[in-house]
Amino acid sequence: MIEQHKTYIDLVRNYFHFQQNVYGEEILLDKPVHLLFQTEKDRSEPGLSLIEEKVMQCSRCSLHKGVHKKVFGEGSKEAKLLIVGEAPGREEDLQGKPFVGKAGELLTKILKAIDFTRDEVYICNILKCRPPQNRDPDPQEIKMCFPFLEEQVSVIKPEIILALGRFAGQTLLNTQTSLARLRNEIHQYKGIPVFVTYHPAALLRDAKKKYDVWEDVQRLRKAYDNLVGDKPEWQPGKK
């Protein structure tokens, strides 16, 4: 561990010396800083960093042209609960993080209501680039981007997935079934139980859906206790 730490320090030192020699005091970063210092070992082992690097370099569809920042996803790499939304919105595109606007605040509250923090789960989207004016993703964009999510799932190995919104649910489950119907069942994605509920942005437009989401996430939390059981058993309303 100490040896690995030293390797990283040497890599950082060498990188900044190189930058200083070539560009003077100005530092040029062409990718997220943690991707700059991957060792050969990191590169040879499939992992989230590698997938993130591929996303950052991706131009499979035209959405990459208009983005400020791609939004790969964030959270615990060992998360048992994976949250999948639709696509970055305006705030997410500016910050490069998933669910950081008003819908993100609401998601944080929903998670808190079932005794999860954002750090305990992993949060990402079907699309990694923001569609212009937050329009719906088109089928071709979903087809191009979905393999990245499949890779994220295979690395994180969640035990439960919560799909937020119609696009997330229908894409994961490869179906055209309506969200209203998807909500009422537990589905499977490659053997992983999938719950589907409304996207928090939909709750901001229609507060009446809050009760439906509350029902859905309570069912999810009970399933989590049965399937994973790594948290104190949850009882609604109890702190």
Ligand code: SF4
């Ligand atoms: S949306 Fe996905 S497939 Fe399209 S450019 Fe962005 S990362 Fe690539």
